[in-house]
Amino acid sequence: MTDPINRALLPAGLHDVLPREAAFEATIVEKLMAEFALNGFDRVKPPLIEFEASLLSGPGAAMATQTFRLMDPVSQRMLALRPDMTLQVARIATTRLANEPRPLRLSYGGQVLRVKGSQLRPERQFGQVGVELIGTLLPTADAEVVLLAYRALDAVGVNNISVDLNVPTLVPAVCRALDLPDDETARLRQALDRKDAAEVAAVGGKAADLLASLMRASGPADRAVELLAALDLPEAAEGDRQRLTEVVRLIRAGAPRLMLTVDPVEHRGFEYQTGISFTLFSRGVSGELGRGGRYRAGARKPGSQGEPATGFTLYLDTVLRAVPDPAPSPRVFLPLDTQESDGARLRSEGWVTVRALESFDEPAAEARRLHCTHIFTGGGILPAA
Incomplete structure (x- = not known):
């Protein structure tokens, strides 16, 4: 005789959200979406599931190992459950909204499902809300999305917000300019992500001293910009340095009290980013509140280069831990x-x-x-x- 099924048992990383928590989450989502709308971002709602070939093309390939797949009994084609909503919004922008004027501002909110969780986020299903600013390379766009993320989190009651700016394209630009082989570059990126100065010195070759200086520039934004300005960077990396300097200036002007740091060598989690990127934290709250940065949204016309875009995604499970519990309604x-x-x-x-x-x-x-x-x-x- 088999044991009766425990109907409350769910797969690892999945859980029920009960009444009070569900209402709290819905309230926070609507407040965040309202803040996005007030800043000119129009809401879109992509489907939960798409054709695998579409969802995981281009930048989406970085999420392939985190994606659940199944066969569509109607089309007999493989489908994929979305592991992230940014890719879907980029598809909408470059297809259904291809003829809309640029820059295009879109917002979204919904659930995503991933094959496995991480040490900091064991949940495999969680909510995302965010925005995408598509069709411009201007540094003012980079600053706008950082400032909007900060204001939106502040509006729902998150305290002690900090933003860590990253330039995931900077190290590859330096390595290419110095003709480092691909395998050596890959080892250096791993060492830099671990902040392993000894390994950088051991495998960096002629790039070791410069990369060590970049690693030492990590820290408060004003100090980091000053240290980066003193480095003799290759011409190929100069654009990244100038953009970072300008974005820091714009963010400082818009939010003087925001805690802003820079890590010019960080790469983990920014595999498909193509420029200034950032991570959002709140002191005392484990995990990231969200991430954002530059990427290519895809081509509006066959054969053309993908559209420049930037944006951010907030992770609701972490955001809810950072917001004070609401008083129960009378x-x-x-x-x-x-x-x-x-x-x-x-x-x-x-x-x-x-x-x-x-x-x-x-x-x-x-x-x-x-x-x-x-x-x-x-x-x-x-x-x-």
Whole structure:
């Protein structure tokens, strides 16, 4: 005889979101989306599942190992469940909205599913909200998305926000300019991600001293910009340095109190980024609040180069841990004989109403059983306790 199925058991990395937490998440999502809308970003809603060939083409190839796949019984083609929404929004921008004026500002919110979690984020299904700014290479666009992420998180109550700026294209530019072989470059990138100065010195060859100087430039943004300005970078890397300097200046002007750091050699998690990128944190909260940066959104016309784009994604599971728990909404119990007009009036005043479906000898006891804080009686509201 087999054991009965435990219907509450879910696969690793998946979980039910229960009433209070679900309502809290929905409120935070709408506040974030409202902030995006106020800044001119129009909401789009891509499907949960797409053709594998479309979803995982171009930059999407970086997410291939994190993607669930299945066969479509209708088309007999392979489908993929989205592991990230940025790729879908980029597809919409370069296909359905290809003729819209640029720069194009789009926002989104929804659930994603990944094959496995990470040490910091064991969840395999979680919510994402974010924006994409498509069709411009201007550094003002890089600064705009960083500042919008900061303002949106601040608007929902996240405290002690910090932004770490990264330039994942800088190290490859230096290595190419110095003619380092690909295998050596790959080893150097791993060593730099680990901040392993000894390994950089051992395998860096003629690039070792310069890369060590880049690694030492990590830290507070103003200091990092000053140290980078003193380095003798190859001409191929000069554009990255100038853009970083300008983006730091623009962010400082827009948010002087924002905690801003720079790590010019970080690469992990930015595999498909093509320029200034960033990670969002909150002091005392484990994990990243979100990530963003430059990438190529794909081509609007066959044979043309992909459109320049930048944006960010916020991870709701981490954001919710960074936001103070909401005070429970006041709930008032309405006995069976309560007039509908009274219930409507109470709801217009901000009360959550719970209507009785039968008469009770002790309505206050029933109110407490249903987690109501108050009871409507005699035309007035009394505590249920």
